[in-house]
Amino acid sequence: MAFKFRFQQLLQICIHEENEVKNQLARKDGQIAEANASIRKFKDDYATALQNKIIDLQNGDMLKLQLYPAYLARLQKSWEFHEEELERLIRQREKIMQELMQKRRNRKTYEKMRENDEANWRKEQQKREQRNLDEYGGRLKSGQGENSDA
DSSP states (O other): OOOOOTTHHHHHHHHHHHHHHHHHHHHHHHHHHHHHHHHHHHHHHHHHHHHHHHHHHHHTOHHHHHHHHHHHHHHHHHHHHHHHHHHHHHHHHHHHHHHHHHHHHHHHHHHHHHHHHHHHHHHHHHHHHHHHHHHHHHHHHHHHHHHHHO
16 A cells, blocks of 8 residues: 555645746746846946937037937936836845745645655554564464474
């Protein structure tokens, strides 16, 4: 007779839920990476625009110089927006991490129960085997005793 854990389905559900939360965490990490890349891009564009403004100022191109303040303001607002978005994503990631920790605790609880149940089952199996062996040995001794009297 093989060991059968009575809460195996619950353990499977816990494992599945934990994997789902891990997938959510991976997606959130991807979104955070995208937000960081966007912020870097806007900051790089801002720095490039400042360099171009200096060049146009040195060349005396007044028409282009008039366009820079609006362009730089738009880049700055864009990167600030993405920084706020990044903060929101980080808060969401923290919530997902808390959920993941809870799912792991649930899974580990069921795994510990399984280990304990299996250990108890093994002990019970050993006791049964030992009882059977003792009973068999007792029969052999009583059978030999009857034969030696004759």
